Amino acid sequence: MNPSIIGQMAVSGALMGLVYALIAYGFQLTYATSKSINFGQGELVMVSAFFSLTLTNLGLPYWLMVPGGLLFGALLGLVVERAGVRLALEQKSEGWILLSIILGLFFFSAAENIWGRDDRPFPTPISADPIHVFGVDVTRLELSVAVGVLAIMGLIELFKRRTLLGKAFEAVSADRDAAELMGISATRTVMLSYALSGAVAALAGILVSPITTVGPTMASALILKAFSVAVVAGLDSGFGVVLIGMALGALESLASFYLGSGWREAPGLTLLILALAVRPTGVFGKAVIRKV
Amino acid sequence: MLIVDDLHAGYGASEVLVGTTLTVKPGAVVALIGANGAGKTTTMRAVSGMLRPSRGRVVLDGKDVQGLDASRIARLGLAHSPEGRKVFGPLSVEDNLLLGAYGRLPKFLGFKSGAQADLDRVYGLFPRLKDRAKQASGTLSGGEQQMLAIGRALMARPKVMLLDEPSMGLAPVIVQEVFRTIRRLKEEGITLLLVEQFAKSALEVADYAYVMERGRIAVEGTPEELGRNERVIAAYLG
Numbered sequence: 001m002n003p004s005i006i007g008q009m010a011v012s013g014a015l016m017g018l019v020y021a022l023i024a025y026g027f028q029l030t031y032a033t034s035k036s037i038n039f040g041q042g043e044l045v046m047v048s049a050f051f052s053l054t055l056t057n058l059g060l061p062y063w064l065m066v067p068g069g070l071l072f073g074a075l076l077g078l079v080v081e082r083a084g085v086r087l088a089l090e091q092k093s094e095g096w097i098l099l100s101i102i103l104g105l106f107f108f109s110a111a112e113n114i115w116g117r118d119d120r121p122f123p124t125p126i127s128a129d130p131i132h133v134f135g136v137d138v139t140r141l142e143l144s145v146a147v148g149v150l151a152i153m154g155l156i157e158l159f160k161r162r163t164l165l166g167k168a169f170e171a172v173s174a175d176r177d178a179a180e181l182m183g184i185s186a187t188r189t190v191m192l193s194y195a196l197s198g199a200v201a202a203l204a205g206i207l208v209s210p211i212t213t214v215g216p217t218m219a220s221a222l223i224l225k226a227f228s229v230a231v232v233a234g235l236d237s238g239f240g241v242v243l244i245g246m247a248l249g250a251l252e253s254l255a256s257f258y259l260g261s262g263w264r265e266a267p268g269l270t271l272l273i274l275a276l277a278v279r280p281t282g283v284f285g286k287a288v289i290r291k292v
Numbered sequence: 293m294l295i296v297d298d299l300h301a302g303y304g305a306s307e308v309l310v311g312t313t314l315t316v317k318p319g320a321v322v323a324l325i326g327a328n329g330a331g332k333t334t335t336m337r338a339v340s341g342m343l344r345p346s347r348g349r350v351v352l353d354g355k356d357v358q359g360l361d362a363s364r365i366a367r368l369g370l371a372h373s374p375e376g377r378k379v380f381g382p383l384s385v386e387d388n389l390l391l392g393a394y395g396r397l398p399k400f401l402g403f404k405s406g407a408q409a410d411l412d413r414v415y416g417l418f419p420r421l422k423d424r425a426k427q428a429s430g431t432l433s434g435g436e437q438q439m440l441a442i443g444r445a446l447m448a449r450p451k452v453m454l455l456d457e458p459s460m461g462l463a464p465v466i467v468q469e470v471f472r473t474i475r476r477l478k479e480e481g482i483t484l485l486l487v488e489q490f491a492k493s494a495l496e497v498a499d500y501a502y503v504m505e506r507g508r509i510a511v512e513g514t515p516e517e518l519g520r521n522e523r524v525i526a527a528y529l530g
Binding site for chain 1: 340341342361362363364366367371372374378379380381382383387390391392394395397398399400401403444448
C-alpha cells in the first residue's frame with residue numbers, strides 16, 4: 001500500500017463524507033425541537049437539486065441560484081412539517097414516520113414526472129482541476145463541498161448561540177413546555193427547524209450534484225449513509241456528525257479502492273450495526289430513556 | 293386581575309378539576325393550599341394553558357384566555373413558574389433569564405441591552421445568580437434553580453405570576469430564603485398566586501387564601517379567618 005494513495009483516498013472520501021454529515025445535521029435540527037425526523041429527507045435533497053438545476057438552466061448565475069435553491073428547500077421543509085408532522089405530533093402519535101415516507105414518495109414521483117428519469121450533469125463555475133495541498137490532490141469542487149458544509153453549519157450554530165430566536169430554539173429543545181411558558185411558540189419553533197433542515201438538505205444537493213450528477217435516485221445512497229452517521233454520532237451533536245461523516249467517507253473510499261467498488265457500502269452498514277448494538281444513543285449522544 | 297370561574301380540567305378521562313373558582317386581585321398575594329392530589333398544580337396548569345380546560349373561564353386582566361396556547365397566555369402577561377422549576381438545563385443562567393423576557397425583546401440582536409434593567413433587578417434580588425450568570429443552569433443547586441425560576445418569571449414583568457411549590461425539595465434554610473423573597477416581591481406590589489405545601493408559611497405572606505379539596509375550593513378567606521377555622525387547622529395547620 002502506497003501511503004500517498006491512502007492519503008489521497010482518505011482525503012477525498014472525507015470531503016464527500018461532509019455531505020453525509022450535512023444531511024445528518026438536518027435530522028438533528030428537527031429532532032432537537034420535535035423529536036421527529038423527515039424520513040423523506042433524501043427526496044428533499046434531490047428535488048431541491050433539480051429545482052436548482054432548472055434555475056441554472058433559466059440563466060440564473062450560480063451565486064443567485066444557491067440562495068434560490070436554499071429557499072426552495074426551506075419551503076419544502078415547511079410543507080413536510082405542515083402535511084406530515086404537525087398533526088401527528090399534536091396527537092402524540094408516531095404517524096409522522098409513515099407520513100414523511102409517503103411525502104418522500106410523492107416528491108419522488110413528482111420529480112420523475114417533471115424532470116424525467118435520467119441523470120443529468122449539474123453545471124458549476126467551480127473548477128474540477130486538481131490543486132496540490134499538503135501532498136494530496138484535491139479539486140476546488142471538493143473543497144467547495146467542505147467550505148459550504150462547514151459554513152452553513154457554523155452559521156446555524158452561531159444563530160443558535162448568539163440570537164434570542166436561536167436561544168428560544170435551544171429552549172424548546174431543552175423543555176418544550178417551559179419554553180411555551182416563556183411565550184415561545186413551540187409550533188413556530190418546530191416550523192423553523194423544518195425550514196432550516198430543508199435548506200440544509202437543498203445545500204447538500206447543490207454541493208454534491210456537480211460531482212455525482214442529478215437524478216431521481218441520486219439521494220437514496222446518500223440518505224442511507226446520512227442515517228448511519230446520525231445514528232453513530234447521536235442525534236444531538238453537530239460536532240459528532242462532522243467527525244463521523246468524514247471518517248465514514250474516508251473508510252468508504254479506501255474500501256472501494258482496496259477491496260473493490262462492491263465493498264463501498266460495507267463500512268457504513270458495519271458502523272451502523274455496531275453502533276446500534278453497542279451504543280444506541282450514539283458515540284456523542286446523550287442517553288434518553290423513553291417509556292412506551 | 294385574574295379570575296378563574298368554574299374551571300374543569302383533567303388528564304384523559306379523569307377529571308381533576310371539577311369547578312374551581314377563585315379570584316386574584318391586583319397587588320394581592322393569594323395562597324392556594326390543600327393536600328397532595330387536591331388539584332392545586334392542575335389549577336395552575338389549566339390557568340396558564342399547559343393544560344386545556346374542558347369547561348369554565350379564565351380571565352386575565354379583563355380578557356378571556358381559556359383555551360389559548362400557553363405561549364399566547366404568557367405574552368398576555370401571565371408568568372407561570374412551574375412545579376419542578378423547569379429551568380433550561382443546557383442554557384446559561386443569563387440565557388434562562390433573557391428567555392423569561394422573550395415576548396418583548398428583539399429576536400435577533402440587541403436583546404441583552406433591552407433587558408439590562410430587568411437583569412439588574414433580578415441580580416439585585418438574587419446576587420448568587422449574578423455570580424453564576426455564565427454557568428449552565430443545570431449545574432445549579434436546587435435552591436439556586438428555584439431562584440432562577442422565580443427570576444425568569446419576573447423578567448417578563450408579568451401582570452400575574454403563578455408560583456408552584458417553590459419550596460419543593462429544598463432545605464429548610466433555603467425555604468426561608470424563598471419566603472423572604474416572596475415577602476419582598478409583595479412589598480414591591482406583585483400580583484401572585486402561590487401554591488404551597490407549607491400551608492403555614494404560605495398563610496403568613498398571603499392576603500387571601502383558598503383551600504382545595506378534591507378538585508374544587510372547599511374553604512376560602514383571609515389568613516386570619518382560616519386560622520380560626522377548625523377544619524383547616526386540623527387538616528393543614530396542625
